[in-house]
Amino acid sequence: MSEIDLCGVGLRGPILNGSGTFDAIAARRAFGDLLLDRFPFDCFVSKTITLQPREGNPPPRLWETASGLVNSIGLPNKGVRRFLELDLPLLAELPVPLCVSVMGFSHEELARLVEEIEALDEISLIELNLSCPNVETGTLVGADPEETAAALTAARASTDKPLIAKLSPSATDPAAVAAAAELAGADAISLINTLKGMPLHPTTREPWLGGRTGGLSGPAVRVVALEQVASVAARVDVPVIGMGGISCGRDAADLLAAGASAVAVGTENFRDPAAGRRIAAELAAFEQKVPAK
Amino acid sequence: MSEIDLCGVGLRGPILNGSGTFDAIAARRAFGDLLLDRFPFDCFVSKTITLQPREGNPPPRLWETASGLVNSIGLPNKGVRRFLELDLPLLAELPVPLCVSVMGFSHEELARLVEEIEALDEISLIELNLSCPNVETGTLVGADPEETAAALTAARASTDKPLIAKLSPSATDPAAVAAAAELAGADAISLINTLKGMPLHPTTREPWLGGRTGGLSGPAVRVVALEQVASVAARVDVPVIGMGGISCGRDAADLLAAGASAVAVGTENFRDPAAGRRIAAELAAFEQKVPAK
């Protein structure tokens, strides 16, 4: 597969994982070093890291819906310090560049988070999760142009690494938010994150998820992702990383045709840890049709 | 099924059709008067009517996606004058109350539309479509509290009939928009309308739909509807009409449990014209569990 350039970082191909949909360290425990030989992605994106450790939401955290999954994981993570101490050395062993996803609950926090990782050569890219639907401020920031610009400004000031702004699909006008992010210094835009949803318990009819509401992903959101990626790609000059409902090469080709420069596989990883590799192979068949952006 | 009261209008049950998902006049041509004896809904909602006639979008207008449908119909209609002249007499023969859905592209237009139907006794309720994703202004109005309030004010001034505000699911905070609508005089809130989506042609990878983008409906949006209906119902005092992905009684029961006072069946009608009746029967089994609002 042809080598691509994402914000100055060379990738062997256009396929990333969606943040929070693949844990390379856990996968290595399950699959051993064969995982490294057959690594499914061309760039690895970490689960979103926060300044303080988080336990995440109480279970149940998963609901299977028509052609999709609703999750309320709640961003469990070690906190940036222990992530850098315990996880980074292992992630540095991966055969592909590393992108760390971060979320700050205030501009100060975001700035501090970014500072913590700024100096580390093992980290090639930083993704700002402005959109996690399970943490209130997340939705608000990524859905609002001003808020998004402010967050980008805070992060931009503390790093020279490429910054990817991951938008919220709850934005009424994602293109406007993307334009604001670009203006405030984003080097790339990624979307879509999960759509807010709330399944009910089959018998009690109370919210099923421990976090009450969750995020919808999978084939059910495919056409929504295509529309948002196309409208954002039409508005901004920076590269767009498209994701949402990719389950085969055709879906990846669709997102690239809609204007994305790279794509990320999320929920499909849960059906097959090698989904990224399979999709890359299927995509190769479409590639000649894909307009290089 | 127990009789319910919707904004002062008595219904034999809680099941409406989603606007634009059932044409009672065309259905009568296909099924004859048996349709009236076995009418599937407890209140009939017309397709959205505009002041001027509209041809609608060029075909193709339909795309089938994972557990859902994407449509770009584009609000074809005769225009209010010919609707009242040609369609109203036939709709007046239906065994259930009539709700007319209208959309105005300006406050003046909306006011004039509402005035046109204000005096007619055959019409029990008016639904303001603030949210059709196929007509640009639609999305904007229903997604923005101020715009929505202004539209409601314009309509409210010209009618004493119950006004239902149908929101746009593209609103970042549907509850805020609903609250604004309530404050400006809405007698009920209905949601969700379709989510914006854009399928691509299988081979050319150009937008498949004649209208380029369309609206996603069906089981794929079920959990999104539940979340938005719950957040709106928690915020407003007026009744909420819940819709989105209903395909069986359990789905209707879920929306009622989430706080809706009535529900509307949309895409499922396409799979079976009697879906409304089947769902009503299935719902009866759940009813004791449903909290009356």
Next chain:
Amino acid sequence: MSVAAEPRTLAPPERRIAEVKRVERIGAYDLIVARDPVGPADPQPGQFYMLASGERWGGGDRERPYLPRAFSFARVRRLPGGQGVDLSFLLEDVGPGTQRLGELAAGESLMLLGPLGVGFARPSQDRRPLLVGGGIGVAPILCWDDELRADGVEAAVLLGFRSAGHAAAAALFGGAPDVSTDDGSAGRRALVTEPLRAELERDPHATVYACGPEPMLDAVRGLCANLGVPAQLALEAGMACGYGACFGCVVATVDGYARVCVDGPVFAGEALA
């Protein structure tokens, strides 16, 4: 048959279950025979039904099919003593829906709504019916020919196919239809419009009834227009509901968009834009 102002037999207002009696491979096509216990005994040739399998409708390629699919009935057999009718459908596998339906086996259930739409109208006294079918479009032509024959009318039937495999469907006809194929592997090597032109030039006092791929219908329409011969064309369009509910199946006509499912599928050639 019921003599309706327009050839439209009304459908029961709900989806019902028919039992699959037989599934047969006819060359490149699948023939499904299903018993409709309660539906009308006189669907009009050109009318169609919305079909879905009773089980496992969904979960196919890309989690489809989800919506029912439209199919002209190709043949109807009335059973004695109100046991209902056996409906035949001729299918071409072009995607997840037709594939799933082709997998049905005798004894399994078929969900069915119909008959729907407007069928073919009788020709005026001074004109002979001339039937033209292309590919899977032979389906409504077959039942129309059946019905004309039942009324003692021997219509000329001109069929066009890609190749011999598809032409196998010609054997279903009562008479001996004229067959053309693109590759000459069966019958004449020609487009069906060539024998049609010959027929019409021989004697233009005909009404043409046609169903087939869009390019063929366009050619037939043009030909008939030039010769001043009335044409009734059975169209196709992507459909969601089949009974006028979704406004998704429109075709451009001289007075704007019309819904193929309720205003058609049979349209007069001159009505189309």
Next chain:
Amino acid sequence: MSVAAEPRTLAPPERRIAEVKRVERIGAYDLIVARDPVGPADPQPGQFYMLASGERWGGGDRERPYLPRAFSFARVRRLPGGQGVDLSFLLEDVGPGTQRLGELAAGESLMLLGPLGVGFARPSQDRRPLLVGGGIGVAPILCWDDELRADGVEAAVLLGFRSAGHAAAAALFGGAPDVSTDDGSAGRRALVTEPLRAELERDPHATVYACGPEPMLDAVRGLCANLGVPAQLALEAGMACGYGACFGCVVATVDGYARVCVDGPVFAGEALA
């Protein structure tokens, strides 16, 4: 068996296709035997596989299943000359996924990922293994008993079921397991914790291995804690991926939430919060 620091046999890093060899009804349960051509020959009892049918996974009740489902292997048979292994799974039909898997027929394909998670660890020298299974939870107990027997260890096996229909699974065991049922329709009328208590009071020098419904596991855990007997409990949780990717399958432990799929499914009783 491979002597791993923790009883975890690594899985190939991709989903693979196994061929269904046999599907059998064992009382209330389905036994599926599938040939895994390339997977490891030594999955550890207590480890599990993520399964999906090769075809028609989806399109069931409410358009589900969509994600694969987790199942402990119940028995493994190593085939001569690297032909792979025959894996047995014991299923209880509780929803669309288990229903679909139960519909599989010999010759059809089964999508499979695994073995996953951590299995049961050997008891320390001074303790005898004591196996406790409740309902469908007998699955991992069965292969654990198989393996202990293969090593010449004859462990006491205590099984509890709703009724005789479910108790039929006891016949799969090598020895003569002690059976209790809720309704007394087979074996003793009792909860399996009663014979367990008696066993442990007779001689507490045991390590208890248990799998079953939550209330049963809670009771076993409490009982063992009181008597100071180590317990290894095989837990269940709703899963999406099975290999630590989604963080969806957590259970509360003394040091926070742990993922049942990678940190378990076997946990020490005292590790759970």
